[in-house]
Amino acid sequence: MTLTRRHTLKAILLASAAAAAPGISLANTSASRRAIPWKNWAGTQSCTPAFRSTPKGINELASVIKSSTGSIRAVGSGHSWSPLVPTDGTLLSLRRFKGMLGYDKEKNLVKFGAGTKLNKVGPALEEQGMAMCNLPDIDEQSLAGAFATGTHGTGLELPALHDCIESLTLVTAGGDVVECSRTQNAELFDAARVSLGSLGIIADYTLKTPDLFRVERKYWLEDLDSILDRGEQLARDHRHFEFFYIPFSDTSYCFTTDKTNKPITEVQPEDDSVVETMKNLRDTLSFSTTARRVALKALMKTVDLPPDYVEVPWKTLSTERTTPVYEMEYQLPLEAGPQAMREVVDYIETNHPEFFVPLEYRYVDGDDAWMSEFYGRKSVSISVHRYREGDDPWNVFTKVQEIFRKYEGRPHWGKVHNYTYQDLKSVYPKIDEFKKIRQELDPEGKFLNDHVRGLLGLEA
Ligand SMILES: Cc1cc2nc3c(=O)[nH]c(=O)nc-3n(C[C@H](O)[C@H](O)[C@H](O)COP(=O)(O)OP(=O)(O)OC[C@H]3O[C@@H](n4cnc5c(N)ncnc54)[C@H](O)[C@@H]3O)c2cc1C
Structure with a gap:
């Protein structure tokens, strides 16, 4: 979104002008034995595992697990x-299980190593005239990490990424190598597609991949009320539709992405400098949310939206995110989305003048993986971010999570939440079947940490 510091300055000037106007008040490896600390991307989780292991092939992987x-x-x-990853035992990376391992163009099936990053999948598929079924906001994730947590993009007819898995290879606690698909070990397949790293280690995936296509991206701004009223219809009419709501502006930054036969145009790379702009405005106009609202509304009238463009999906759907944030995201039944979003925005704007990071609103089709956040229902996905430097995430997340709970929301496994087994049981109908199969495969609990135990209601 092209909002720059120039815009901030402009907005501040506009706000000052507004302030002067009558009626507006501004009164307010291989296994390594050295203990090397690990941190997640956001710097919010860490651990010092006793061992690190980066096995090279399936035999070495099986023997590391077994021993x-x-x-x-x-x-x-x-x-x-x-905290899905932290362990004081062995931290296992499959970064050597990477790249395309084979493909069948006639059947549109492609096999990838589980450690392949999403940003390597798109280009590799493009070379063979294929594309990924959908992509999330960023493409730094590994395939296994993305699938394990139910990672998704947007699209009412497009399920989360794990739905494009045709089959996978799992190495169990006993070192057995097991293949599964819809027709082979089908229950294991239903459990393993989204499995939080707790069933075993996945070595590779065979994916269903459509023929390569081009997409056209279009942007516009619209009032929050209006976009919530007609969002579902837009989601039905377009392959991908989503919006970001800009706090205290009443305005949403909306975009659609649709298949097209038009030729490729020059891409306007998006960035998230808008978040810094919002922060600058918040800091400068911290004395009054009224002034901020006036400034933001004026600013929105002057924003240069990126022009429409045409590209292949992997160059369009994922962009770079650099802002240090915490993120809470819940998946809600489709029909509950607008009301839940209105309540969340109302709560934040009434109680948190310091809040400034845009909220994201997306659509995702249902699927049948047992631990999928989208199991059996089409969903709206709402993300709320807290700036990492200086903002206490839970002073907003506590109430936001309560609102999501009221609407039977399911937390994104990879994002901030504090649901435990008791909370999850009521919204994940297959959680006990998942537990049963997990217990059979890993009776000693090798693939658990404290966080996952808490999610599954297991004793330490
Ligand atoms: C800036 C940013 C933007 C994001 N955007 C989106 C988005 O648009 N949509 C969305 O849904 N999510 C999004 N996410 C969340 C992200 O997709 C998930 O948290 C995802 O799990 C991260 O993948 P990873 O490779 O980093 O996995 P990690 O965080 O390293 O691991 C996640 C889980 O996968 C397990 N795992 C990893 N490898 C294996 C394996 N080989 N076998 C078995 N288990 C394994 C781990 O044990 C862990 O339980 C975003 C996150 C960030 C930081």
């Missing part, structure tokens, strides 16, 4: 906020 005695947690790209 290890303490806990084993896999790490992908470390982009989860929740």
Whole structure:
């Protein structure tokens, strides 16, 4: 979104002018034995594992798992906020299990190593005339990390990424190598697609990949009320539709992305400098949310939106995110989305004048993976961010989570939440079946850490 410091300055000037106007008041490896500390991307989770292991092939992977005695947690790209990865046992990275391992163009099936990053998947598929089924906001995640937490993009007819898994190879606690798909070990397949690293370690995936296509991206601004009223219809009419609500502006930054036959145009790279702009405005006009609202509304009238463009999906759907934030995201039944969003915005704007990071609103199709946040229901996905430097995340997240709970929200496994088994049980109908299969595969609890135990209601 092209909002720059120039815009901040302009907005401040506009606010000052508004302030002067009558009626407006501004009164207010291989296994390594050295203990090397680990941190997640956001710097919000850390641990010092006793061992680190980066096995090279499936035999070495199986033997590391079989011979290890303490806990084993896999790490992908470390982009989860929740404490899924930390362990004081073995931290296992599959970064050597990477790249395209084979493909069948006729069947549109492609096999990738589980440690392959999403940003390597798109280009590799493009070379073979194929594309990924959908992509999230960023593409730094490993395939395994993204699938393990139910990572998704936006699109009412597009399920989360794990729905494009056709089959996968899992190495169990006993070192057995097991293949599963819809027709082979089908229950294991239902449990393993989204499994929080707790069933075993996944070595590779075979994915269904559509033929390569181009997409056209279009941007506009719209009032929050209006976009919430017609959002579902927009989501039905477009392949991808989503918006960001800019706090205290009543305005949403909206975009659609649709298949097209038009030729590729020059891409306007998006960045998230808008967040810094919002922060500058918040800091400068901290004395009055009224002044900020006036400034933001005026600013929105002057914003240069990026022009429409055409590109292949992997160059369009994911962008770079550099702002240090905490993120809470819940998936809600489709029909509950607008009301929940209105309540969240109302709560934040009434109680948190310091809040400034845009809220994200997306749509995701349902699927049938047992631990999927989208199991059996089309969903709206609402994300609330807190700036990491200086903001206490839970002084906003506590109430926001209560609102999401009221609407039977399911927390994103990789983002901030404090749901435990008791909370999860009421919204994940297959959680006990997942626990059962997990217990059979890993009776000693090798693939657990304290966080995952808490999610599954298991004793330490
Ligand atoms: C800036 C940013 C933007 C994001 N945008 C989105 C978005 O648009 N949509 C969305 O849904 N999410 C989004 N996320 C969340 C992110 O997609 C998830 O947290 C994802 O899990 C991160 O992938 P990773 O490779 O970093 O996995 P990690 O965080 O390293 O690990 C996640 C889980 O995967 C398990 N795991 C890793 N490898 C294996 C393996 N080989 N076998 C078994 N288990 C394994 C780990 O044990 C852990 O439980 C975003 C996160 C960030 C930081």
